[in-house]
Amino acid sequence: MEKTKKKKRKTFTRRDFLKGFGGGALSAAVVPQLLAHDIDSLRTKKGNIPLFSKKQISLTVNEKKFSLVVEPAETLLHVLREKLNLTGTKTMCARGECGGCTVLLDGNPVYSCLYLAVRADGKKITTIEGLATKEKLHPVQQAFIEKDGYQCGFCTPGFIISSVALLNKNNNPTLEETKNALSGNLCRCGNYSRIHEAVAAASKNMRRA
Numbered sequence: 458m459e460k461t462k463k464k465k466r467k468t469f470t471r472r473d474f475l476k477g478f479g480g481g482a483l484s485a486a487v488v489p490q491l492l493a494h495d496i497d498s499l500r501t502k503k504g505n506i507p508l509f510s511k512k513q514i515s516l517t518v519n520e521k522k523f524s525l526v527v528e529p530a531e532t533l534l535h536v537l538r539e540k541l542n543l544t545g546t547k548t549m550c551a552r553g554e555c556g557g558c559t560v561l562l563d564g565n566p567v568y569s570c571l572y573l574a575v576r577a578d579g580k581k582i583t584t585i586e587g588l589a590t591k592e593k594l595h596p597v598q599q600a601f602i603e604k605d606g607y608q609c610g611f612c613t614p615g616f617i618i619s620s621v622a623l624l625n626k627n628n629n630p631t632l633e634e635t636k637n638a639l640s641g642n643l644c645r646c647g648n649y650s651r652i653h654e655a656v657a658a659a660s661k662n663m664r665r666a
């Protein structure tokens with residue numbers, strides 16, 4: 458009997474996992490999304506979620522190396538904004554619907570509000586702060602300014618990062634390809650046509666350079 462009890466304490470269930478976050482806004486808004494994307498990667502072969510605590514991770518952010526201790530449920534977005542003070546990456550919906558928190562992770566765009574920091578261990582991350590050099594803006598940033606690719610500007614960092622990801626892989630996208638690549642980013646000001654124009658201008662300039 459005692460043996461069985463000891464065995465049960467080694468792991469805990471999905472229900473225990475949710476209880477551990479309490480009943481506040483975090484569990485209501487963020488955890489369901491984290492669970493949807495990440496919970497399966499945490500499971501043991503038996504299907505349980507192992508009990509684990511804070512973890513030390515290493516990240517390369519905008520070419521600089523960082524060593525950090527993170528909570529199991531801490532998002533990459535939280536680490537970037539609250540621990541590294543990189544507030545250019547925006548918190549908008551915090552549940553994978555708007556793209557305001559988009560960063561490049563090993564060159565691919567990801568929603569940092571849904572990406573657990575522990576999963577980013579050893580990865581290379583580029584945020585909006587990492588695009589310009591001291592001398593000049595990234596061609597995509599420059600084109601967004603020249604083509605009025607923003608109104609309130611809140612969605613702009615996410616759009617620029619997604620556009621950079623697109624142009625790094627396809628330096629001459631069609632309008633359709635641009636729309637597809639940016640379909641995970643929402644602009645509440647409805648500035649889409651100018652955003653698409655900015656991407657086309659940046660593409661032209663990048664091909665010339």
Ligand code: FES
Nearest residue numbers: 549551553556570
């Ligand atoms: S803040 Fe991450 S997708 Fe909206």
Ligand code: FES
Nearest residue numbers: 608609644645646
């Ligand atoms: S420019 Fe305002 S949300 Fe896009």
